Amino acid sequence: MRSAEQSESVAAPALRGLLTERIARQLEQEIRAGTPAAGAKLPSERELAQRFGASRNVIREVLRRLEAQHMIDVQPGRGSFVNETPAPGAGAYDAVYRADRPTVRQLIEARIPVEVEIAGLAAQRATPAQIAAIEAAHQRILEAPDPAAKARADLGFHDAVAAASGNPVLRVMLSSIGEMMFEMMLRSNSDPSIGQPGVPHHPEILAAIAVHDVPLARERMREHLALGLRTYGADLDVSLDVMATRHLDRLLDGS
Incomplete structure (x- = not known):
């Protein structure tokens, strides 16, 4: 995994979306595989930022995307939890x-x-x-x-x-x-x-x-x-x- 300094450089406007996409894909794959399991709490923003060597702003974008896909439920003051049921629709x-x-x-x-x-x-x-x-x-x-x-x-x-x-x-x-x-x-x-x-x-x-x-x-x-x-x-x-x-x-x- 790249250093935080490298990731901050990557997160410049031209490539920020790519870094967000890459981290979101990794978490999506883990959730689909059952790790973390349905109902489980995700690591904090700080912990995810350390894991991926990214800024907390990038991690917030990732969590917003996962929430929009109904994969997680973000609860202010409590954290983010994996949804029990898959997203509805197509x-x-x-x-x-x-x-x-x-x-x-x-x-x-x-x-x-x-x-x-x-x-x-x-x-x-x-x-x-x-x-x-x-x-x-x-x-x-x-x-x-x-x-x-x-x-x-x-x-x-x-x-x-x-x-x-x-x-x-x-x-x-x-x-x-x-x-x-x-x-x-x-x-x-x-x-x-x-x-x-x-x-x-x-x-x-x-x-x-x-x-x-x-x-x-x-x-x-x-x-x-x-x-x-x-x-x-x-x-x-x-x-x-x-x-x-x-x-x-x-x-x-x-x-």
Whole structure:
């Protein structure tokens, strides 16, 4: 584990989100594994800061994220406790999916039929307000300060397209794999080879939806999702959680 001084340097604005993401992932994995057990009290902010060599401000961000995911209950004056029951909603399926340790390739294979259909329906049905929401989501990607924030904004873009499809079932289906999509997006949004000019990305998908070109929207989404099959190399057949953790470590180490 890096020293506290190194972590404080890493926690500068450009990389602070990455450090928060890395610590949160570690605690999420431990909670899912049952250590600490449901109902148990987490170590104090000070103890967590010492363990991870991070500032208490970073630890507070981590705890806020875990609380938002309903993984812990933060009780002022008492501490943070692991929740007895999993979070409700589509996210509850995440543990079910992860039981078989899905790979990047398997996630892409699942996303293509779902999101190609979503893009086509969005091009057919999107209202001006929904198109504006997709545009705003794309702008948030451009303005994101670090790869972790960019990946979260990327997830928001795909959710905005799903909302524009007018099909709540498809939107919930997509949401149920959201955290795994985030892990893939973390890699995509910090890989220079994926950002090369001419590669079909969000602007092309947005443009097709904006002019209600259904076949083009479907084609652009398919090309966008299939990009990983051509660029991820050996990472394609590594489990998503392992791939994302390794990538976060490389980013934090500056390699």
